Amino acid sequence: MNKKVKIYIALFIAIVVLLIYADATKVKPISWFPSYVAKHKMPYGTYVLRKELPSFLSNSTIKDINAAPYVFLQDSTVNGTYFFVDGGINFGEDEFNELLKFVERGNDVFLSTNGSQIDTLGLKTSSLSTLELNEKHYVSLLNPAFSDKKYSFDRPMPRIYFEEIDTINTTALGKITMFDKDSVALKSGVNFIKHKFGKGNFYINTFPLAFTNYNILHQKNDAYVASVLSYLDPEKPILWDAYYKTGKDKITSPLNYILNSKSLKWAYYIALIGVLFFVFFKGKREQRDIPIITPLKNQTLAFTRTISNMYYEKSQHQKIANQKINYFLVWVRSKMNIPTDVLNQSFYKHLASRSNNTEEDTEKVFKKIAQIQQLNTVSKEQLIALNSLIETYKSKTQ
Numbered sequence: 001m002n003k004k005v006k007i008y009i010a011l012f013i014a015i016v017v018l019l020i021y022a023d024a025t026k027v028k029p030i031s032w033f034p035s036y037v038a039k040h041k042m043p044y045g046t047y048v049l050r051k052e053l054p055s056f057l058s059n060s061t062i063k064d065i066n067a068a069p070y071v072f073l074q075d076s077t078v079n080g081t082y083f084f085v086d087g088g089i090n091f092g093e094d095e096f097n098e099l100l101k102f103v104e105r106g107n108d109v110f111l112s113t114n115g116s117q118i119d120t121l122g123l124k125t126s127s128l129s130t131l132e133l134n135e136k137h138y139v140s141l142l143n144p145a146f147s148d149k150k151y152s153f154d155r156p157m158p159r160i161y162f163e164e165i166d167t168i169n170t171t172a173l174g175k176i177t178m179f180d181k182d183s184v185a186l187k188s189g190v191n192f193i194k195h196k197f198g199k200g201n202f203y204i205n206t207f208p209l210a211f212t213n214y215n216i217l218h219q220k221n222d223a224y225v226a227s228v229l230s231y232l233d234p235e236k237p238i239l240w241d242a243y244y245k246t247g248k249d250k251i252t253s254p255l256n257y258i259l260n261s262k263s264l265k266w267a268y269y270i271a272l273i274g275v276l277f278f279v280f281f282k283g284k285r286e287q288r289d290i291p292i293i294t295p296l297k298n299q300t301l302a303f304t305r306t307i308s309n310m311y312y313e314k315s316q317h318q319k320i321a322n323q324k325i326n327y328f329l330v331w332v333r334s335k336m337n338i339p340t341d342v343l344n345q346s347f348y349k350h351l352a353s354r355s356n357n358t359e360e361d362t363e364k365v366f367k368k369i370a371q372i373q374q375l376n377t378v379s380k381e382q383l384i385a386l387n388s389l390i391e392t393y394k395s396k397t398q
Helices: 003-025 047-056 093-104 213-220 222-229 254-259 262-286 300-313 317-335 345-355 359-374 380-395
Strands: 062-065 081-085 108-112 124-127 136-141 160-164 170-179 185-197 200-205 238-241
Touching: 003 262, 047 213, 047 222, 047 238, 093 108, 093 185, 093 200, 136 222, 160 170, 160 185, 213 222, 317 359, 317 380, 345 359, 359 380
Parallel strands: 062 238, 081 108, 081 238, 108 200
Antiparallel strands: 124 160, 136 170, 170 185, 185 200
């Protein structure tokens, strides 16, 4: 190993160490992605809510549902409160019909989302907005027991309220109110309702971020969550929806799993850098100029011509004739695929059909060959006649 290679290896190790140190010491940015997944401890996960749900609803059993509601509710014996929390939930028509049947039997559905397909219930939502630059918003409950409590949230959030409700079957339970910088109320709208359907109820809240980790732990806003959940029947089992979530609680790809683990991530990066160094050094070491080698010329034809001219100049017509006959027989065996052991009428007929010649021409050629083979000497004219006859015969096959 020469000095130059050692320097490169030392440089490689130094770079890897510096990268690992930089990654280990940097502050990991907080992810504000609204996942709503019960396993996520990020600000907008629902780890705290899922963990504390038994304390909010002390008499209820809690079951995680990982299947779509349409599939899960095929079992008509299921009962309880189906609990949905996510940024946006869009049920299919058939799926929502299953939820309607579920509620109609005397069960409940708690749905906290910014938007959903709820036209079937005669509900229409909109966004609350004002012209105030430094506006603040608070949420509160309309029950007299909670009416004196307002809950604020310090991060920008959707301010969805119910623009239209079915007043016959719907009860307003909570609202959102916009205030100016002097704490003067500007606008307000209902954001939490109870909708009666059959023997059960829909509880619909348009502020799902209130149920996330950050907002439950911030400024004791867990009291708001507890107040909202107090409307649910504590005797009914809670069916926690783990299917409709913006985030994913499972690894979706091997690479995603590797990059989300610090140790595996750096092992992966080191392996990639090592491969690049290997390709660079290996290629530099072994790659050489490839000399151009001129291929050998095929001298078979020139050799044949030389031998034939030697025979011809020495007037050895008989040897040339025999060679011509031998080459012709080889041609019959190799090109026409016909053995030349027995030369009879059947052979002439078979060869004629294969070579596109007449049976008479075939017999004529082989009679000429037999005649030449019986002679002790062959003249120039006889050799030319034999060659002409054979070449004419062969040309018809082409």
